[in-house]
Every structure is written in structure tokens, then in C-alpha cells.
Amino acid sequence: MNKKWMEYQGIKNWEGLLDPLDENLRAEIIRYGHFVEAAYMGFNCDTSSSTYSLCHHPKRSLLQRAGFPDTGYKITKNLQATSSIQPPDWMKKAPRWTTIRSSWIGYVSVCTDKKEIARLGRRDVVIALRGTSTFLEWIENLRATLTPVSDDSDSGMVESGFLSLYTSRTSDSPSLQEQVREEIRRLLKTYGNETLSVTITGHSLGAALAILAAYDIKKTIRRELLVTVISFGGPRVGNRSFRNVLEQQGTKVLRIVNSDDLVTKLPGFVLDAEDNSYGQWAGIPGWLPWWVYAEVGRELRLSSRQSPHLAGINVATCHELGTYLQLVNGFVSSD
Numbered sequence: 226m227n228k229k230w231m232e233y234q235g236i237k238n239w240e241g242l243l244d245p246l247d248e249n250l251r252a253e254i255i256r257y258g259h260f261v262e263a264a265y266m267g268f269n270c271d272t273s274s275s276t277y278s279l280c281h282h283p284k285r286s287l288l289q290r291a292g293f294p295d296t297g298y299k300i301t302k303n304l305q306a307t308s309s310i311q312p313p314d315w316m317k318k319a320p321r322w323t324t325i326r327s328s329w330i331g332y333v334s335v336c337t338d339k340k341e342i343a344r345l346g347r348r349d350v351v352i353a354l355r356g357t358s359t360f361l362e363w364i365e366n367l368r369a370t371l372t373p374v375s376d377d378s379d380s381g382m383v384e385s386g387f388l389s390l391y392t393s394r395t396s397d398s399p400s401l402q403e404q405v406r407e408e409i410r411r412l413l414k415t416y417g418n419e420t421l422s423v424t425i426t427g428h429s430l431g432a433a434l435a436i437l438a439a440y441d442i443k444k445t446i447r448r449e450l451l452v453t454v455i456s457f458g459g460p461r462v463g464n465r466s467f468r469n470v471l472e473q474q475g476t477k478v479l480r481i482v483n484s485d486d487l488v489t490k491l492p493g494f495v496l497d498a499e500d501n502s503y504g505q506w507a508g509i510p511g512w513l514p515w516w517v518y519a520e521v522g523r524e525l526r527l528s529s530r531q532s533p534h535l536a537g538i539n540v541a542t543c544h545e546l547g548t549y550l551q552l553v554n555g556f557v558s559s560d
Contacts, residue, residue: 227346234422234453235477239523246525251553254481254525257426257455258550260298260353263291264331264431265546268355272320278328278359287332297338298351302408306330306401306434308361309393323360327398330354331431333408335416347420350412352405352438356429356458356546365390366430369492370516371464374440381467384460384492384518387433391441405438409446423452428546429488432459436471436478436521443474454478454522457549460491461518468519478522483552485529485543493518527552 226233226249232242233250242250267280267287282290284300307327312319331354342348357363368386394400399407409423423442427435436459439452452475459480471478482489493516529543529552542548 226344230346230422231451234424234451235479235523236451238477239479243523243525246553254455254479254553255550256296257351257353257424258428258457258546258553259293259296260334260351261331261355261426261428261431261457261546262550263288263293264353264355265428266291267332268329268358270358272322277322278325280329280332284332288334296334297336297341298334298349299337300332300334301412302333302404303329304331304333304352304354304401304404305398306362306390307393307395307398308359308365309389310361310364312361325359326361326393327395328359328362330401330434331427333405333412335412347422348416350409350421350423352423352425352435354425354427354431354434354438356427356431362390362430366460371493371518374437374463374467375444379466380444380470381463381465383437383463383467384433387430387437387462390430391434391437401434401438402441405441406445409442413447413450421450423450424455425452426455426457427459428457428549429459429544432456432480433462435459436462436476439476439478440467440471440474443476448474452476455481457481457546458483458486458488458544460488461493461495462521463519464517465519468521471521480520480522480524481549481553482524482526483529483543483549484526487540488544492516495519525553 233253269276269279269281287300288296305327312324334351336342336349365386370385371382372385374380374383392400392402425435425438435454435456439454442452495518
């Protein structure tokens with residue numbers, strides 16, 4: 226494992242490792258999936274609770290209480306995401322859970338166990354992000370038109386709701402973008418003389434935010450740092466120009482996709498055309514560029530329909546993280 230760690234992190238775009246699925250890579254995908262499970266388990270989803278939308282547990286015990294005591298990682302920072310949506314005045318009388326703008330969405334952790342560092346071949350930093358859980362996050366998911374990812378006109382466009390959750394802040398809560406930047410810079414300062422990787426993993430909304438975080442880290446912090454995204458059931462994030470920027474950065478993305486999961490087919494649509502200058506297409510409607518998305522990275526495509534253990538499951542179950550981890554464990558190909 227330690228000698229080929231860069232290949233498992235996607236330095237060669239996982240060539241020769243996906244079909245058939247390499248056993249070490251399978252174990253790594255499931256391991257990173259467990260970090261996302263901990264992000265779900267830590268979230269307080271009880272809307273009647275005074276601590277709704279916060280984390281159940283302190284950083285020092287979250288992984289253990291989530292059922293993963295032997296990861297060899299230490300959580301160093303909790304992460305919050307903030308919606309830019311300002312609830313109207315009439316919602317002031319609505320239940321509190323409908324108006325909460327900032328919510329705990331995951332954490333940053335770093336491998337501190339010497340044996341695990343030796344097995345991995347480097348010190349690994351993990352950012353783990355949960356999927357949609359709050360009312361305003363659901364509303365943000367519906368904002369599916371594309372918007373520029375930055376002031377740089379060459380950086381492409383991404384889904385406006387995802388970008389909002391990544392960059393929005395309040396007077397009391399910094400943006401997720403600011404939190405990620407601050408913590409990655411701190412960890413690089415602490416461990417900068419060591420071989421280091423950053424792995425960002427998430428499910429559903431968390432998968433989309435993982436791609437934005439990877440783009441941001443490579444753009445603003447350290448271009449030569451190996452940054453890898455392992456995503457589960459992620460929606461589309463941006464257009465072809467954004468995909469091109471990710472590729473030019475060297476950002477590595479492995480998307481785990483259940484072919485029966487509708488979320489992975491949203492938002493917008495994909496056009497297979499050689500010319501990425503939408504305005505040059507004859508008769509193109511003016512609204513079209515705002516809805517044309519592009520798939521990013523490499524895809525590991527699975528199918529719940531071909532699994533004897535998951536036959537007959539419903540649409541919602543097809544999207545669950547647990548279903549994804551079962552499929553990876555059995556590697557049921559859709560082809």
C-alpha cells in the first residue's frame with residue numbers, strides 16, 4: 226500500500242485499478258466512506274432539540290462514538306456551512322429548525338498514528354462532509370443554475386446553491402471556505418516538512434462541496450499538494466470549463482456512482498459536444514449555458530439492481546451512503 230499510495234490517491238487517474246476494482250483501493254474507498262458516516266452520525270437531526278444542527282459529540286470522541294475508534298486519525302476542526310438565504314419575515318413564527326442558516330456539516334482530521342502513517346506511506350488529512358440535512362440546505366439544492374465560481378472568468382461555472390453553502394458567512398459564523406482554508410494552512414504549517422496528502426470525502430451535497438473545497442485548496446493554498454476527492458452519490462457540480470480547470474490543477478476526483486441513483490443525474494443536463502463554446506452553436510437558446518453541466522474526474526459505476534442483496538430497494542435507498550458502501554464492498558458493475 227505505502228509504495229503505491231499516490232496511485233491509490235489518483236495520480237494516474239486510477240488507471241488499471243477500477244475494472245476489476247483493486248482490493249486495496251476497495252478498502253480505501255470504504256475507509257473514507259466511514260469518515261463520512263461519522264459526519265452523519267455526529268449531526269444532531271432532532272428538530273426539537275436545543276442543539277439541533279450542531280454536532281452531538283466533542284472532537285476528541287466523535288470518531289469513537291460513531292463506531293470508528295481505530296482510524297488512527299484525530300479530528301482537528303469542526304466545519305459549518307451557511308446558507309445565504311434570508312428567511313422572510315413571515316417565517317419568524319415558523320419552527321426554529323426552518324430558519325437555521327449555519328449548521329455543522331463535517332470535520333477536518335489528520336492521521337496521527339505512526340503505524341497508520343507508515344501503512345499509508347504519508348500523513349493524510351481528511352475532510353469529511355455529510356449530505357443535505359437542514360431545511361435551508363434543501364432550498365439551496367434547488368438553486369440549480371450555474372454561476373461563476375470566482376472572479377476569474379476562466380475558472381468556469383458551478384451550481385449556485387452549492388457555491389452559496391461553501392462561501393456564505395454570517396457575523397457569527399465564517400464561511401465553510403474560510404474554515405477549510407484556515408485549517409489546511411495550519412496543518413501545512415505544522416506538517417509541511419512531511420509527505421502529506423489531502424483527501425476530501427463526502428456524500429450527496431457533501432460530495433459537491435468536496436469538489437469545491439478541492440478546487441479552492443489547489444487554487445489558493447498549494448498547487449503542488451496532492452488533493453483527492455472520493456465522492457459518494459454526488460450531484461453534478463459545474464460546467465465543462467470548471468472541469469477543465471480541475472484537470473489543469475491536477476485535482477483528482479473519484480466519483481462512486483450508483484446507476485440507479487437519480488441524484489447523480491442532477492442538476493441540469495449534459496451535452497456531449499466537442500465545442501465547449503456554447504454561444505457558437507447554431508440556434509442555441511440563451512438560457513442553455515446556465516443549465517449545461519459536465520461530469521468530472523473518474524467514475525466507479527455500480528448498480529443496486531445487479532446486487533442480490535439490494536434487489537427491489539426504492540429510490541431513496543439507492544441514494545443512501547450505506548447502499549453505496551455495500552455496493553463497493555461487493556463491487557457489482559452496471560456494465
